[in-house]
Amino acid sequence: MLSIKELLSQDTYRIPRYQRNFSWTTEDVSQLLQDIAESAQKQPVKNYYLGTLVTARKDKSENIFETVDGQQRLTALTIILCAIRHLKNCGVDFASELTWFNKINLSFEQRDRSKNLLKSIFKDPDSVEKNSISDAEELKQDPIWAAYKTASIQLHNRIEKEKGQKTNPSQGKVLLEYLLNKVFLLRTELPKGTDLNRYFEVMNNRGQQLEQQEIVKGRLISSLEKDPEQRNHEAFNQIWEACSQMDKYVVEAFAREPRTMLFSDEELFLSKVKDFKELTNVICASRKEKSETGHDPDNASLETLLNRAKKRPRSYPEEEKDSSKQPTPEYTSLIDFPNFLLLVLKIMSSEKQKIEEQNIALNDKRLIDTFDEVLELEKDKDRFSKEFARNLLYLRFLFDKFIIKRHENTWSLDTLSYRQKDEKQEKYFKATFSEMEGKLGGGPIPDPCDRIIKLQSMFHVSSPSPTYKYWMYAALRFIFRHPTTDIEKFESFLWNLGRAFMLDRYLATDNEEDKQTNLRLSFQEIVSNLFNEDTGAYRGEICKINWANINIGPDTGKQPGEAVEHFVFNFFDYLLWKRETSGKRKNFIFAFRNSVEHFYPQHPEDSEKDLSQNYLQSFGNLCLVTRGTNSRFSNLMPHQKANAYGSEKEELGSYSLKLQEIIAKARNEGEWNGTAINGAEEAAKKMFIEELEKSTPWSYNNLET
Template identity: 30%
Template sequence: MNNRGEQLEKHEVLKAKLMAVLNEIEDKTERDVAIQVLSKVWDAASNMERYIQYGFTINERYEIFGGSWGKLIPKNFTDLTMCITDGTDKTTAIETFLTMEEILANPPQKEVLLDVDPTKKSERFNSVINFSNFLLHVLRVCSRKDIPLDDKRLLEQFETYILKSGDAISATKSFIFALLKVKYLFDHYIIKREFTDRGDHWSLKRLKCYNQNSQSYINTFDEDAEDGFEGNNRRILMLLSAFHVSTPTLVYKHWLNGALSILYEMTDINAGDYLAKLEHLARQFVYGRFLSVDPPAEYYPMIYENSSYAPINRVHPKVLERLKFSHIENNLVFNYLDYLIWCNAMDKDNGQKDKGNCQKDEVIKQFEYSFRSSVEHFYPQHPIDGHPKLDECYLHRFGNLCLISHSKNSRLSNLQPRAKRDHFQAAIRDRKIDTLKLYKMIKLMDENGQWYVDEIAQHEADMLQLFVTDSAK
């Protein structure tokens, strides 16, 4: 708590502790510059819903991010100090030789950046994570240590790996540069929820400066296919959103740590390589952990030691058991399957386009992930109106399961498959559906005229074949 009676958040306490470390630098000029850089980077990075460039003055943006604000110029903390001191439009008073108690009692106020474009409102984007948890991701990525991704342990982890390290000053400087780098990567290569006049949707965009008076958000990749449904930008967006809706909590967001680790280690980030590495990460999670017949792999070795996974055996009893109702460990099993369905349909359509015969299924093409976390039995567990009960050996099979929202599950749970289909027809006509697996089930029922044991077995075989083919890659 500071002297104004305000309860400080953990990340504010951590900032004060890091400033206290830099306060130990003996040379006054070096000390002042180091504290100034820490304060600027921290304040710029702490707003997770604003692109980091807007946390600096205009001159600093050009120094740090280049002419179009699309490249991280400095390579380390020393380079960064030159960008800040050379690019600063105004001076900032820095108090030095403060005690830890004084810093905590009077935390530095954020600098007001008078030249920030006031039309750039942070409310346009929502981040998939908050700042306190993001700090742990940065620490894990730059240290490559098995750090718990839970901000309840924020101060404890920084005490261990930064504040009480052999050279706390160097460790602090290295971390501050890593914070700048990872936030820049996060802003440009990790999805956000974007709110526009047309509604809200997932976006994968970077900030581009054309001149001092003109900047805009454009696709990170495939710049010419703005808001389209094809290309690698869309594929990366789809896979990242599949990851996120499967683990929407702020803590232990391992997919995000994996993605940031990939980006942090890449010297030249291009869409093809990034997508391939993300798909490999998804396969590690799904086949190396959630559907593994061996002891499931832990997240740290999957991300940092590239632990392997075995191809799926579609008839292995353990695989079938792990796909039954109440045995599915993580909804990424469903959501990654939807990603495979979407990719297969898009690849097939592109192949037909090459032959001059393109008939896209617009429901699949325009599919967007949403937060659906309730596992629904398409043929109900407790049928009403005299309909027969289904034997449990079919009822709980993967072929009879799909994801929908909790509210829809409550309303539709005991209805027959045809009635459930009728409920979703309006959305399908509007080219929308909760999940693509559900869409495939509805289409199969329409083709066969019913949904019973044969359809459950057929659909399950089709879906498992997608896993088998993908896991062999």
């Protein structure tokens, strides 16, 4: 067992050529940092285990280890430590704290690009920013560079006490100390003579081990009272299996007979789902006993689940004969099943108020522990498990209807139904909040749905990680209470959630030393306020907006523009779209634009044309772009960017609305200088104020829905 300090200061590790390239996303890096930081805060004396590093040594006399499994974690940890080493303006000289980290003990076999980039990040990451190393533009697109930039920003934001003002040095030291000495990996060494290529192939094709969700399922089923025919177990298992298939609508995951009995009438479903006994009667009514089908009822004990871990869920005879099995258009759910389980549990606890909702974090790494903590407090575990199964199906049905899905390169908000055609059941997609054919059915997105899609996709692309899906928790909790909501109420709720994010968090003053002046709320507090009639929808006030959160201010040592939260940019784009929903902006789509672009470059090719930091880091000069776009045009002058960005009309339409607005102004005014940037900043502030004062996004009396 090695601590991170021991791992990165001793021995040498080599990534062999048969291993894939480093492929962690920025979300993976953010999640790892968050998990470690939360553990450091909540359990500072307890060790945190990151898993296993499988290695091999060709020569026992040398401490050179070939990594067979675990290279992604090893590379990510090296990158994170490089990011800590180069942190600035955080009140701590991390370089002096890491004097032992004087070289990188990780190398890549036959991958010069990765090796050179990692060396540059260790020695001087600014050299990559300033294009002082060869092939810098290409290197910037490498996942290693993206991981480094993400780690730097995440660590800086986490360590800061107050953006642009005081920092909390002790917090940074505590986190570093915990990371180095309390986070461990288990290093195992393969026997000499092992065929490493074959071992690697087997490791990657050995099938899934028992997932956390299956262990939770086994524990909940074990809590059910046993009935002679095990109908409760059968109903629970079918509900769980149907809901776990996040790549399809839950309606189509049931066999034809129970599907017809449950979902043919929405009002009837909403009534039946309130009673587990009624659900059991419907689900088990169509099941044949073992004497007829040869299948035992699926009691799904934990032992059974362990034995089935590598098997696909079996199909039922009714499904094999179901003539309504038509191909469903491919789409992607915004979250996976473990995260959905936590959302259901969190909503249940918030509605019952038996467990403090803030104790249920949306962190699937703690799925088993979280359910164990809840079950321990439940006196009637049988009742709880049945209630959880009911709510699981209920919320999954609402999730399919009211939460957007990713479809090809756009978003959809459709309801799946079945209709009778030529004595057969036929699937069809109806746009939620409309009688028109849905996007998944080939139809256009009707305006009412598009308005909901814009708000939800704005939230999602701003925080793709499931751990930060507080907006989804809030939306699901709202429709849990109001399953028959209309578009005006749902849209107004999402709008006010966005307002609260802006006023109570992203534009709020953060001062932990003085609780009376600290106006910045956690996401949990924001959502709780929305559902608390006493506190109201949000606490922030327009007059108390802290513009320093999005502008660097006169003191250039405060906050880099790259630290402006992505939600602020996407909310601004939403406002621009909302103010012009026709013409060129009508078809605007929120996408994953994860890089902050300085339209007037930070490092212009002509150094004599440097601009004051006050203008460079101004919100007026910033916008979101894709990383590839950033690396292509980063150091071009504004007039060159305006021409390069808009060289293709179709390509221009794919950019953020804020970037499109900057390009238009730069072209119309002929230049993009301090005066133009200041004007754009003031116009942005004015629009923020005007829109944040509104309690609804539209004047519904004048809006056709």
